Amino acid sequence: HGNINDGNFTYKIPLHTGQNLISFHSIPEDSSVEIVFESIEGNVLGIIGEGEAGTILPNGEWVGSLTDVNSTSGYWVEVGDNVDFFAKSENISLEDLSYNLHSGPNLVSYPSQKISNIQEAISSEFSSSFQGIIGEGEAAAILPSGEWVGSLEEFEGNRGYWLKVYDS
Numbered sequence: 001h002g003n004i005n006d007g008n009f010t011y012k013i014p015l016h017t018g019q020n021l022i023s024f025h026s027i028p029e030d031s032s033v034e035i036v037f038e039s040i041e042g043n044v045l046g047i048i049g050e051g052e053a054g055t056i057l058p059n060g061e062w063v064g065s066l067t068d069v070n071s072t073s074g075y076w077v078e079v080g081d082n083v084d085f086f087a088k089s090e091n092i093s094l095e096d097l098s099y100n101l102h103s104g105p106n107l108v109s110y111p112s113q114k115i116s117n118i119q120e121a122i123s124s125e126f127s128s129s130f131q132g133i134i135g136e137g138e139a140a141a142i143l144p145s146g147e148w149v150g151s152l153e154e155f156e157g158n159r160g161y162w163l164k165v166y167d168s
Helices: none
Strands: 004-005 008-015 018-022 044-049 052-056 060-062 075-079 083-089 106-110 131-133 136-143 148-150 160-165
Touching: 008 018, 052 083, 075 083
Parallel strands: none
Antiparallel strands: 004 008, 008 083, 018 075, 044 052, 044 075, 052 060, 106 160, 131 136, 131 160, 136 148
């Protein structure tokens, strides 16, 4: 769901007041937080990634260890008010991504516009490595039978997820 103007691609990520667990299916070449979150400057309060964070000072300067975003990571984005975040990108196609997961929780992206059932998205080859998945206000666990249970049934585009795995 986006518009292409002058070679740029823009897509909308609706954000609610407070913390939102998001990801990007496409990012601009300059992936700095200043550029990526430019459209909601004045409303965005901070961003938390896996092991990194950034906050914006009253003068508009970003501080913290999170300086750039990428298409494989998920992010908690805090906003002061409900807002439609229009993310911009120069590339509209995303190559196949590989995720190198470490033991424990991994905050990752779901960089797609299509919705995928988690049972179908995670092949049986890898499902035995999973403990569970946590999304914003929803979660799923895998039973020894390989069946996923819980309130989280699908991966949605532009949402982030904590994937909990036993081994790298």
